[in-house]
Amino acid sequence: MKITIERLNDAVHMEAKNEDGVTLQMDGTGEIGGINGGFRPMQMLLAAAGGCSAIDVVGILKKQRQNPDSLQIEVTGERVTVEGEQYSEFKSVHIHFILKGAHLDEKKVSRAIDLSINKYCSVSKTLEKTAKISSSFEISSEQ
Structure with missing residues (x-):
């Protein structure tokens, strides 16, 4: 790579x-000296965690014959606060999944997210060395 x-x-x-x-x-x-012309590197880490999990979750759900009509992910991160320091790592990252679909099984969605965060997502596995990774989800049957 x-x-x-x-x-x-x-x-x-x-x-x-x-x-x-x-x-x-x-x-x-x-x-x-920036012009806000792109993601900041720490924002990219959050986006990478969300994107990695999204790819895993979609793949796992497809294998379970669960096909969400839409998937949205909100990722938030809290950085370590060190007095007088501008730069620090994340101490916690939360990944919230918002799925839409009329026939989604809550247990299968929960299992897919758990497998992604705790087993398959390389980004989460890397971040968990310094940050607590958590997740949540909601399912809506509305189109």
Whole structure:
């Protein structure tokens, strides 16, 4: 696996590119010279955790013949507070799944999420070394 990062301006606006040529932009706040032109790196960690789990959950649910009409994930993270320090790791990450579908089995959804967070998601497994990872979900039958 290889990611290439290129600086886009004379400050901290960067573009990352993977081996397939797919790109994403990263930036910092105005306080450090950024223009808010992309995700901040710590936001990318949260997005990666949510995306990784989403891929797992969809795959597991498909194997269980559960097909949500839609899936939305909200990921929140709380960072360690160290007085006088601007930079710190996450101490907790919460992943909330919002699924819609008329025939979704709550037990199967719960099991899929548990398997993802605690067994399959590489990002969650990496983050759990410094952060408490938790999850929740809701199911709506409305279209």
